[in-house]
Amino acid sequence: MTLNYIVFAASALLFGGSAVVALAWAMRKGQLENFQRGATSIFDADEPIGRVTDSFPGQKPKPAGGATKRS
Amino acid sequence: MNHAATIFVGVMLTFASAWLGLVFLPYVQLGNIEPAAIEGSTDAYPKPLGGLAARGRGVYIAGGCVYCHTQQIRPEGFGADIERGWGPRRTVARDYMYDRPHLMGTNRTGPDLANIGARQPSSKWHHLHLYNPRITSPGSVMPSFRYLYEKRKITGERSRLALELPEEWKPESGYEIVPTDEALALVAYLQALDHTTPLKEAETP
Amino acid sequence: MSDTRREKSSSPASPAPRGGKAIGRASDRGGSVERPIDPERAARRRFRVDESTRVPVLTFFTGGAFWLLAGSILALLASIKLHTPEFLDGASWLTFGRVRPAHLNTMIYGWASPTGIGVILWLTARLAKAELRFPRLLVAAAVVWNVAVLWGTIGILRGEGTSIEWIEFPPYVPPLLVLAFSIVALSVATTFHDRGEAHVYVSQWYIFGAIFWFPWLYTVVELLMVYRPMAGSPQASVNWWFAHNVLGLWLTPIGLATIYYLIPKVLGRPVHSYYLSIVGFWSLALFYNWAGAHHLIGGPVPAWLVTVSIVASMMMLIPVGTVAINHHFTMVGRFAILKYSPTLRFIVFGAMSYTAVSVQGSFQSLRDWNEVTHFTHYTIAHAHLGVYSFFTMTMFGALYYIMPRLTRWEWASARLIRVHFWGTAGGMAIYWIGLTWGGVLQGAAMNDPKVPFLDIVKMMIPYLWSRSLAGVLMTTGHVAFAALFTMNMLHLGKRRYEPTLLDDPREYARLIASPPAWEETPAS
Ligand code: HEM
Ligand code: HEM
Numbered sequence: 001m002t003l004n005y006i007v008f009a010a011s012a013l014l015f016g017g018s019a020v021v022a023l024a025w026a027m028r029k030g031q032l033e034n035f036q037r038g039a040t041s042i043f044d045a046d047e048p049i050g051r052v053t054d055s056f057p058g059q060k061p062k063p064a065g066g067a068t069k070r071s
Numbered sequence: 072m073n074h075a076a077t078i079f080v081g082v083m084l085t086f087a088s089a090w091l092g093l094v095f096l097p098y099v100q101l102g103n104i105e106p107a108a109i110e111g112s113t114d115a116y117p118k119p120l121g122g123l124a125a126r127g128r129g130v131y132i133a134g135g136c137v138y139c140h141t142q143q144i145r146p147e148g149f150g151a152d153i154e155r156g157w158g159p160r161r162t163v164a165r166d167y168m169y170d171r172p173h174l175m176g177t178n179r180t181g182p183d184l185a186n187i188g189a190r191q192p193s194s195k196w197h198h199l200h201l202y203n204p205r206i207t208s209p210g211s212v213m214p215s216f217r218y219l220y221e222k223r224k225i226t227g228e229r230s231r232l233a234l235e236l237p238e239e240w241k242p243e244s245g246y247e248i249v250p251t252d253e254a255l256a257l258v259a260y261l262q263a264l265d266h267t268t269p270l271k272e273a274e275t276p
Numbered sequence: 277m278s279d280t281r282r283e284k285s286s287s288p289a290s291p292a293p294r295g296g297k298a299i300g301r302a303s304d305r306g307g308s309v310e311r312p313i314d315p316e317r318a319a320r321r322r323f324r325v326d327e328s329t330r331v332p333v334l335t336f337f338t339g340g341a342f343w344l345l346a347g348s349i350l351a352l353l354a355s356i357k358l359h360t361p362e363f364l365d366g367a368s369w370l371t372f373g374r375v376r377p378a379h380l381n382t383m384i385y386g387w388a389s390p391t392g393i394g395v396i397l398w399l400t401a402r403l404a405k406a407e408l409r410f411p412r413l414l415v416a417a418a419v420v421w422n423v424a425v426l427w428g429t430i431g432i433l434r435g436e437g438t439s440i441e442w443i444e445f446p447p448y449v450p451p452l453l454v455l456a457f458s459i460v461a462l463s464v465a466t467t468f469h470d471r472g473e474a475h476v477y478v479s480q481w482y483i484f485g486a487i488f489w490f491p492w493l494y495t496v497v498e499l500l501m502v503y504r505p506m507a508g509s510p511q512a513s514v515n516w517w518f519a520h521n522v523l524g525l526w527l528t529p530i531g532l533a534t535i536y537y538l539i540p541k542v543l544g545r546p547v548h549s550y551y552l553s554i555v556g557f558w559s560l561a562l563f564y565n566w567a568g569a570h571h572l573i574g575g576p577v578p579a580w581l582v583t584v585s586i587v588a589s590m591m592m593l594i595p596v597g598t599v600a601i602n603h604h605f606t607m608v609g610r611f612a613i614l615k616y617s618p619t620l621r622f623i624v625f626g627a628m629s630y631t632a633v634s635v636q637g638s639f640q641s642l643r644d645w646n647e648v649t650h651f652t653h654y655t656i657a658h659a660h661l662g663v664y665s666f667f668t669m670t671m672f673g674a675l676y677y678i679m680p681r682l683t684r685w686e687w688a689s690a691r692l693i694r695v696h697f698w699g700t701a702g703g704m705a706i707y708w709i710g711l712t713w714g715g716v717l718q719g720a721a722m723n724d725p726k727v728p729f730l731d732i733v734k735m736m737i738p739y740l741w742s743r744s745l746a747g748v749l750m751t752t753g754h755v756a757f758a759a760l761f762t763m764n765m766l767h768l769g770k771r772r773y774e775p776t777l778l779d780d781p782r783e784y785a786r787l788i789a790s791p792p793a794w795e796e797t798p799a800s
Contacts, residue, residue: 003504008095011496016087018488019561031476032554039550041475042403042541044322046315049544089565090517092584094500097513100578102506133435135373141651145574150647154725163576164509172440172501173511175575179651179722180358182729204361210734212361218368 101164107270116268119169120260127260130253131174134216141176142185142264147274156190157183159267160275166266181213188265197258198234198250206240219254222246321405321472328407329398330682332414332463334765336394337675339422341761343386346429348751350379355747359740369433377444378432384522385445385453386425388663390418391671392530393460396483398678399537400464403480404471410463417459424452440501442519443494450498454491461487478553482533485561489525493518509576513569520568523662524560528630531670532556532599535627538677539606542620543613548605556598563591570641573650589641596634603627616777616784618693622673625701629665633658648723653739654715657708664750665704672696672757679764687776688769692756694778699753707746714739 026032043049106115120128131137144158152158162185167173191197199206202220204213223230225247232255233247242248250258269275356363357372364370401408408414428445431437437444445453464487468480497518500506506514540547547553566588569581607624614621636658640649649655676693680686687693718736721727763769777784 004098004500004506007496007499008091008098011492012087012091012095014492015090016083016085019086020083022484023558026476029474029476035550035554036546038475038477039540039546041473041477042479042537043544043546044315044318046319047544049546085562086565089562093517093566093568093581094496094510094514097510097577097581098506101508101510104508132439133374133437134368134371135377135437135439137439137441138373138376143575149574149643150650151723151725155722155729156725161576167508167512167576169507170509170511171505171507172438173509173515174439175509175512175572177441177571177651177655180653180733208730210730212358212733212737212740214357214361214372215365216371217366218371 104165104168106168107165109268116270117166117169117266120263123256123259124263125260126253127256127258127263128174130219130257131260132172134257136184137174137176139176139178139180139213140182140184141179142183143175144183144185144266152183155182158186160269160273162266163270163273165270165272181211184261184264185266186264188262189267192262194258194262195235197261198254199236201254201257202234202236202248203240206237216254216257219251219257220248221251223249322402325401325405325407326398326681328411329401332408332411332418333394333398333678334682335415335418336390336397336421337679337761338765339418339425340387340391340394340671341758342422343382343390343425344754345758347379347382347387348747348754350375350382352744352747352751354379355740355744359737359744368435374433374435374437377437377439377441378429380442381432381444382425382429383663384442384527386422386429388527388667388671390421391675392486392527392667393421395534395671395674395678396464396486396530397460398682399479399533400467400483403473403477403537404467405473406467406470408463409466409470410459413459414463417456420452421456424449424456427452438502440515442515442522443497443501447498447502450494450502454495457491457494461491477537478547478550478557479533479537481554481557482529482536485557486526486529486533489521489529493521493525512572512575513577513581516571517565517568520571521565524564524567527663527667528560528564531626531630531667534670534674535599535603535623535630538619538623538674539603539627542617542623542677543606543610545606545610548602552598552602556595556602559591559598560595563588563595567592567641570646573641573643573646586641586643589638592634593638596631596638599627600631612787613784615779616781616787618687618690618697618776618778619673619677621697621778622669622676624673626666626668626670626673629661629669633661633666636661648719649715650719652715652718652722653711653736653743654719657711657715660704661708664700665708669700669704672700675761679761683764683767685764685767686772686774687760688763689760690776690778692760693776695756696753696760697778699749699751699756703746703749703753705746706749707743710739710742710746714742 031038040049106117108114109116119125142162144152144160144162146161147153153160166185167175196207198220200208200213201216203215203217204211205215220234222242223246225245229247230249232249234249236242236248353364353370354372354376357365357375361372368374397408397414424445428449431446431449432444436446438446443450464483468484497514500514501511505511536547536553567585569577569585570589573582573586575582603624614624639645640654640658676687714736717739718732721732721735722729774781
């Protein structure tokens with residue numbers, strides 16, 4: 001019985017609380033600003049936006065020079 | 072961000088309330104139901120299952136009957152559960168107060184069983200049906216539960232419990248089919264499934 | 277690529293990086309997207325990040341592929357038994373009532389979840405641009421997880437299942453799953469902490485949601501239903517709170533995280549409206565939780581609860597709409613690529629199914645609709661449109677993208693990929709059409725008290741056969757996939773230096789070499 005009530009209360013706090021913490025964190029860190037830049041954050045410098053990149057990952061870029069275009 | 076505090080409290084409440092609403096409130100509202108007194112008698116409804124039937128519930132669970140059979144009667148005007156004769160009234164929370172786990176089910180590949188004990192009280196019928204559903208219900212797709220029955224060589228008297236099978240289902244002569252303890256328990260459970268007692272909160276149409 | 281390198285890369289003992297190092301730690305102030313200017317450094321970093329995930333992620337995938345096959349066999353058994361009950365009857369452990377929960381649990385906890393976990397791990401490292409933490413512990417977690425699923429499945433077949441839908445594993449299994457999962461959560465959190473990318477991409481939000489929600493849902497439902505069971509109808513409400521949320525707050529976020537990453541990534545085009553994607557995330561988190569009781573319409577639970585759930589189900593059209601709009605407009609002008617890219621074809625199939633299943637779901641939770649379809653095969657069709665057409669297909673797409681980057685080996689055969697796609701997609705279409713149609717007829721007949729019940733049973737036989745046919749097609753697809761998977765893991769087949777495409781590579785090269793032709797098309 002009491003255990004059940006503990007589960008209920010703890011869950012409510014945990015669930016609601018985590019949402020608040022997450023949202024507060026996101027706002028403080030400016031995650032909810034400048035959306036367009038956010039959207040491009042998944043592209044690396046060697047992945048020109050506007051180009052299809054689903055191709056064979058190629059080889060390990062050699063330590064010196066000649067990074068592969070693909071990946 | 073002046074309203075940050077308000078927003079946060081709002082978010083907190085929205086999230087926590089979903090959980091509390093779906094899990095906590097039903098628990099409070101329905102978790103402490105008492106059996107109802109039956110009019111004109113000292114009995115109360117519902118009663119916990121007796122020993123054999125309780126074991127039979129375990130067999131029902133182990134066999135996974137719940138995947139094809141519900142145990143819930145929807146209210147009048149919503150589906151045709153009552154018109155089909157599956158029960159005289161809808162089932163309500165009180166009917167399930169002793170159920171652990173609940174076996175309400177979600178699928179009616181087979182008919183509802185909430186009142187099978189009242190609809191089909193004959194243990195003979197149940198044993199034939201469980202041994203092979205096609206004996207009693209031609210065209211049924213229910214699996215046979217032969218593994219709950221034993222084929223035994225008849226030594227001396229025929230067993231009192233042996234199934235009276237129709238000709239084409241009989242084992243070779245000199246043998247008989249007898250239910251195991253599990254089959255007996257399962258049938259006791261099925262016979263105990265009866266939610267026909269009238270309740271104030273569920274009108275009988 | 278020299279042979280030594282290949283050997284190294286395929287050996288599971290290749291140095292798993294100790295504790296992820298941040299590679300180019302981001303400045304603390306979020307939003308300032310730090311990109312290494314040097315393309316070469318960026319590529320090398322991505323390579324290292326992928327490397328760090330290889331062993332754990334492939335271990336999770338291998339378990340998943342195994343359970344996909346096992347679950348398919350159980351599915352076929354269950355499906356055939358529903359129209360031909362004599363098929364392999366007699367043995368207790370092969371009875372429908374055990375094979376069916378064994379199917380559900382192997383597919384959900386054996387195939388869908390571990391594959392999803394693998395994708396989560398890889399995505400987290402990719403998005404954080406940091407090496408994955410605790411790779412060795414994660415391998416142990418994968419082993420524990422798979423042993424638990426095996427143990428639980430045997431338990432169900434032996435008759436020790438709980439008969440509580442979606443958590444049938446016997447009580448000795450859940451602690452193992454929770455243990456394994458906590459390692460996954462730990463790794464995701466620490467890898468995220470090490471991140472070299474300040475912005476938290478929408479996929480990461482979904483991943484955090486999934487990682488946080490799943491253990492909570494799972495431990496609470498086990499506690500309240502198995503270890504310290506409450507009695508009676510509140511159980512039903514907890515049961516469906518869980519079963520509904522495990523779809524909406526576990527599988528769905530994984531699927532969407534994958535889609536939100538891979539469509540833009542493959543196309544090289546940022547998601548159409550990033551703002552909408554964030555709105556979608558938060559509204560999913562808000563509404564989904566409330567919707568669970570729509571599984572209990574007409575059941576012995578408080579009426580207000582069901583009503584609230586129906587309202588929440590309709591509200592779900594908002595997050596679903598944002599996702600649908602976003603994915604569609606990201607794809608617009610690029611649909612031609614579906615002809616070539618296996619990843620994109622599976623993923624877009626999954627994304628479209630997400631919209632379909634959700635819209636279907638919202639409407640079937642309306643009372644008038646549910647009155648007919650509840651308790652029928654229609655629900656099974658909806659279930660597979662969700663867990664199969666959306667989630668499973670999305671995972672296939674993700675594997676087509678991720679695997680070669682981890683094994684450093686291209687897919688061996690375009691023909692097998694085509695068999696995989698058409699088997700699963702075609703099978704799924706038959707599955708859904710057959711059972712949706714059959715289910716509506718079944719429900720209508722069931723609500724007409726004049727039709728004897730056994731007549732309904734007989735009427736359903738052809739539709740159930742259509743599902744078995746679908747199952748054979750889908751299983752064929754799975755076998756093709758398993759063959760590809762094995763060849764990829766073992767570096768079998770011809771060494772390829774070009775992507776394995778589903779259609780003429782030269783046309784494809786022409787298509788993508790002239791971006792303007794399709795870059796400047798509508799809506800961008
Ligand atoms: C807005 C989104 C959705 C809504 C409103 C919704 C609604 C529903 C409803 C009302 C049912 C119960 C049907 C009945 O028993 O009569 C149901 C069942 C189900 N749904 Fe959905 N659905 C949605 C999305 C999804 C998604 C995305 C998935 C899969 C990833 C999914 C998978 C399932 C499954 C597996 C079941 C069957 C559960 C069972 O009986 O075991 N649904 N859905
Ligand atoms: C080879 C393809 C598949 C076939 C032929 C198949 C067949 C079946 C069958 C026969 C049932 C039982 C239906 C009933 O009780 O009436 C079922 C239920 C189910 N299957 Fe599958 N299945 C397949 C693939 C999958 C996959 C890949 C998943 C998950 C990722 C899955 C998840 C489920 C779920 C969640 C249920 C329970 C649905 C409910 O309760 O409403 N299935 N499936």
